[in-house]
Amino acid sequence: MHWGWRFPSALQTVQTFYDGMANGQLLEATLSSLRRILIAFVLSCGIGMTLGVLFARSRLLDETFGFVVVALQTVPSIAWLPFAIIWFGLNDFAVVFITTIGATWTMTIASRSGIKNIPPIYLKSAQMFGTGRGFRLFYQVMIPAAIPQLITGMRMAWAFAWRALVSGELIARGIGLGQLLEEGRSLGDTSLMLCIVLVIAILGTISDHLVFKRIEERIWTQYGLNAAKT
């Protein structure tokens, strides 16, 4: 048995990273993965928030479909890939589909509890000041009041979306980090594989710490929730 090639050295990995960036293969894969995840993220936030608001406002929906969502949340999104392949084929759309599914349920649950946990006194006083019970109450009071929870939900949705995306890309066709990882495996190019794992880790850290965590902290400070926490 020769184990040497199965564990790439640091130098090899850096070299592969440099080559991949220089000839554009790695960059292109990263960009197209990012494009997919952004589409899926926007979709899942939209769908998740809509569903969450509906569940929070309608008891009937909540007690029927709300439970289904909790059940769906426990299903790993990759489990939907076989369906996606049959429905849409082995293409981009199938990957975007399972990535969206992976993030939607988290977002639904977060926005549902965000709306449900609004102190009733906010809604009462809003009506007193003449917002009525309709759209103005919704976007001037309910949405801003739920924002801290919505941001936390988005952060979690993004993390779920990453996981779903990479696993989807491993199987489906099309340029992407997952596909490149799979290519590395079939060529026995372990340095490429490690390189991609590192890229995924770095992108994940950047998006979580530098984007979501910062927004979350700013919102929590503005709402005075940090003081209550400590």
Added chain:
Amino acid sequence: MIRVEGVGKTFAQRGRAGYTALEDIDFEIGKGEFVSILGPSGCGKSTLLNLVAGLERADHGRVEANGKEVTAPGPDRIVVFQDHALYPWLTVLENVAFGLKQKGIKKKERRERAMEQIRAVHLGKFADRYPHELSGGMKQRVAIARALVMDPEILLMDEPFAALDEQTRLLLHKELEQIWLNTRKTILFITHNIREAVILSDRVLVMSTRPGKIKKEFRVQAARPREPGDSLLHHIESQIMDTLAAELEKVAKEEYGNDYTLEKSPLSHSTANNLGDGI
């Protein structure tokens, strides 16, 4: 002007008979009058305020405000809540201007009118702060400014100063009295603090508990602005205290059992008082 006629309210309880919070309440508050409702906790005084505000509906009886029956909350009856209910995502200025925005007033005018009220409660320097950056007393001032900017006929105050420290409370009593003297709003003030009720109001309605009823009415005809040392205030205060003593005993009995009795003015015994007793 507020008129409450034969109002009752019962809350459903799981597995038990309904809990009667209010029974057969009748009173009238004239325009520009400052009236307090005083009672022990659990006597339904906040429920009563919610009925006048339109946040809850009475089971029977009729609540009228400014000559119209109350069916829903409205900008002519603004409540100042105990926990201020300011929106944490809006600055002080935006909070105060929130009601004006709903009325469709233009941004510039909104700003001017809100600033005017914010200055009136001495918070001009804090207009761009968020509520969590303010102290409890400041938040309550913002809540008062937010109510006054709507220029409501009636101001409903639900234990607004209960969570504040004593010094801040005394200061806000003075300011509220001044605001009332300047604007002559009709104020319905809910409190469990006897001193607070007496020093602020023209009339104090004392409530009894379980079921909540108006037990007695006290008229406070002391000179304005009120002086904390006014002997008339102290006299009324002790009268109210006597009226409430029976209620306190009732509450204590419910909590600690029927053998609980409240002793009336027990003499304190110290050996120094007994000198020469046995001679």
